[in-house]
Amino acid sequence: MHIAEGFLPAGHAAGWTIAAAPFVVHGARAVVKEVRENPESTLLLGAAGAFTFVLSAIKLPSAIGESSSHPTGTGPGAILFRPPVMALLGTVVLLFQALLLAHGGVTTLGANAFAFAVVGPWAGYAAYRSIRGVGAGLLPAVFAAVALADLATYATTSLQLALAFPDAESGFAGALLKFLGIFALTQIPLAIGEGLLGVLLFRVLTVNARPELERLGVLEPAPLTTTGGAA
């Protein structure tokens, strides 16, 4: 998902930066508002940021394609606090990696933020809402949302690269298939693993952070019987 420094033509780099900027600014305001209005959210907000910080630092081998890649970890934050919050937290992670790790870059920060911190969280959140909407339980929705946030990020990166580097013969479509071939297949086992980690996280949260999850609308205010059964 990290398009390397200088690897997008200047026009594309500028275009994606302009596209991502309003989401990040809006996200920053969403974070400030959340912390100001619900100071008790700060702990969970930290957990959401920490989750994406850990996961995006780890390079995991993939069962498909004999290559390795990073998970994203943006799904849980999008479920808990809605996607705008992740636009800021995700961009902070990318900035850290661009400045200190030479991973991604300043010129490609806009494009990477758009894929990682905007499209990924929104795709995950959309999956979460639609699966909960048809009456499914929390954990299946979490699994799908976290996995899809990961996959959607890499699909967006492939799209960005295909727009910038259309194939000489097969054009945009050919280039998109080529870049999806590099990213998407490798990413499938990672997305599944990340989805399982998301389920583990929410299993812990449903027991230990029940009041917060109820306030955030993730869990229904439960009658006493289920509270006892969950422990």
Added chain:
Amino acid sequence: MSRRTLVTALLVLAVVALFAVPLLLDGGTSEYGGTDAAVTEELEAEGYRPWFDSLFSPSGEVESGLFALQAALGGGVLGYVLGRLRGRRSTTPAAAAGAGAQ
């Protein structure tokens, strides 16, 4: 072992297996190159030259350390939060049990 503990153990096992099994199966022959690097190699092979270099490029060893630092910071904060949430529940049983009743 309660059912809840069993499910947790199975989930952890599944995650570990998902990434450990491919490593074991190929006997350490594959390099597992990163997909990000695969793309830059592909573009450079097509003749593209990056027009801007990283402001700061740590050497490979230092880079690994900084990645470990990033994971440690994230893991530390996550552990701190989950620990506090759990501690809150076990020290104030009334708050946890009564959360739905108030």
